[in-house]
Amino acid sequence: MPLPDLEKIFExxxxxxxxxxxxxxxxxxxxxxxIRQISQHAHSEIVGMLPEGNWISRAPSLKRKAILLAKxxxxxxxxxxxxxxxxxxxxxxxxMINDLHSGKAKYSSIFNYPTLTWADIGAIGWLVDGAAIMNxxxxxxxxxxxxxRAMVRICKEESFHQRQGFEALLVLSRGSAEQKAMCQDAxxxxxxxxxxxxxxxDSESSNSDQSMKWKIKRKSNDELRQQFVDMxxxxxxxxxxxxxxxELQWNEARQHYDFGSINWDEFWQVVKGNxxxxxxxxxxxxxxxxxxxxxxxxxxxxxxxxxxxxxAA
Amino acid sequence: xxxFIRIFRYGDIPEDKSGAGIVSSQSKNDWxxxxxxxxxxxxxxxxxxxxxxxxxxxxxxxxxxxxxTRRMEGVSIWVVxxxxxxxxxxxxxxxxxxxxxxxxxxxxxxYQLPDAVNHM
Ligand SMILES: [Fe+2]
Ligand SMILES: [Fe+2]
Numbered sequence: 001m002p003l004p005d006l007e008k009i010f011e012x013x014x015x016x017x018x019x020x021x022x023x024x025x026x027x028x029x030x031x032x033x034x035i036r037q038i039s040q041h042a043h044s045e046i047v048g049m050l051p052e053g054n055w056i057s058r059a060p061s062l063k064r065k066a067i068l069l070a071k072x073x074x075x076x077x078x079x080x081x082x083x084x085x086x087x088x089x090x091x092x093x094x095x096m097i098n099d100l101h102s103g104k105a106k107y108s109s110i111f112n113y114p115t116l117t118w119a120d121i122g123a124i125g126w127l128v129d130g131a132a133i134m135n136x137x138x139x140x141x142x143x144x145x146x147x148x149r150a151m152v153r154i155c156k157e158e159s160f161h162q163r164q165g166f167e168a169l170l171v172l173s174r175g176s177a178e179q180k181a182m183c184q185d186a187x188x189x190x191x192x193x194x195x196x197x198x199x200x201x202d203s204e205s206s207n208s209d210q211s212m213k214w215k216i217k218r219k220s221n222d223e224l225r226q227q228f229v230d231m232x233x234x235x236x237x238x239x240x241x242x243x244x245x246x247e248l249q250w251n252e253a254r255q256h257y258d259f260g261s262i263n264w265d266e267f268w269q270v271v272k273g274n275x276x277x278x279x280x281x282x283x284x285x286x287x288x289x290x291x292x293x294x295x296x297x298x299x300x301x302x303x304x305x306x307x308x309x310x311x312a313a
Numbered sequence: 314x315x316x317f318i319r320i321f322r323y324g325d326i327p328e329d330k331s332g333a334g335i336v337s338s339q340s341k342n343d344w345x346x347x348x349x350x351x352x353x354x355x356x357x358x359x360x361x362x363x364x365x366x367x368x369x370x371x372x373x374x375x376x377x378x379x380x381x382t383r384r385m386e387g388v389s390i391w392v393v394x395x396x397x398x399x400x401x402x403x404x405x406x407x408x409x410x411x412x413x414x415x416x417x418x419x420x421x422x423x424y425q426l427p428d429a430v431n432h433m
Binding site: 001021023024070073074077080081084087092093094149150153157296299300302303306307 | 343344346362363364365366368369372379380383384400402403404
């Protein structure tokens with residue numbers, strides 16, 4: 001079929017809300033955008049295990065430890081769903097991992113912040129998973145079939161993540177003066193980076209927005225961010241804590257919360273690799289990969305040996 | 314149409330060298346890819362849920378249990394190496410499925426019956 005026809009069929013499917021599947025023809029740029037986005041998303045799930053993993057051995061109770069283990073295991077699973085979805089577009093798992101380890105591929109900057117106290121684990125569940133859920137709920141309707149299906153599965157698991165985080169903070173917020181202070185401190189440190197997770201303001205994106213036209217993304221950064229602020233500004237009342245923003249205020253005319261301006265310099269610094277933990281995170285991933293090499297080799301050798309035995313029998 | 318996407322959205326950090334540059338087929342160091350099918354309850358069909366890498370079938374089943382059934386999503390798992398799956402060609406969807414469009418008599422609603430027996 002000539003290219004213009006293929007392109008017309010593709011555009012028609014997008015218009016009609018028909019999902020694009022791996023073997024369907026798609027424009028090169030659509031394939032590349034999806035590979036980049038899905039693999040970055042996968043890397044974020046995997047690297048995202050590190051800040052929380054930091055507290056597994058120091059969780060305050062066996063119950064909290066079991067919950068945290070389950071959550072971190074979920075994130076590893078999310079990474080796998082997403083790597084598989086990206087692979088359907090033709091990039092191998094190994095290449096994706098290599099790109100992460102070489103620093104060529106990106107992951108969400110939020111995971112380059114440190115987890116200093118136990119309250120950070122609550123704040124991550126509530127704010128970071130909360131922000132991720134806004135994005136992921138939108139992505140269940142993304143136009144690439146395998147990505148959308150992975151998102152449906154992920155969203156089913158995410159709500160537990162946010163709820164356990166909020167509940168952990170709720171316990172602290174009703175505790176001793178020290179526990180309350182710890183809770184407020186974690187919220188202070190995680191609030192602004194959470195808002196940055198949605199990416200730069202829409203007004204700063206001068207190029208035509210192909211991602212929206214192709215329905216890979218279905219809501220703008222600012223729309224999602226506003227939705228998030230409106231949700232959190234209400235929920236924090238239950239905690240009896242405050243968000244570290246003097247300008248946060250309900251706007252009757254807009255029917256939304258107004259909020260202060262984000263420090264975009266910090267955001268770009270972290271994206272470029274100069275966040276508090278960028279180096280540490282990549283080193284931890286490389287170390288895990290290198291130290292697991294013998295397991296991968298042994299499993300391959302074991303499979304080969306078993307195959308040859310069955311073949312001989 | 315501008316094929317280059319520069320806009321920055323959450324989960325997508327565009328950069329010249331950010332991972333989507335090289336597209337290749339499976340490399341030789343990867344474990345093979347397996348498709349996973351799960352029966353959610355006794356009596357239902359196995360349904361495709363996704364894929365994963367594993368050195369052999371046993372490991373594929375063990376990994377599938379960890380990755381796809383952490384919340385009692387299944388009672389039985391099938392795995393099959395992806396290379397053994399043969400698929401119909403999406404370009405031939407028309408010639409494959411259109412012929413059944415004019416065979417309405419294959420559906421029960423095609424038959425008008427008297428009210429007395431219409432719940433048949
Ligand atoms: Fe996740
Ligand atoms: Fe999560």
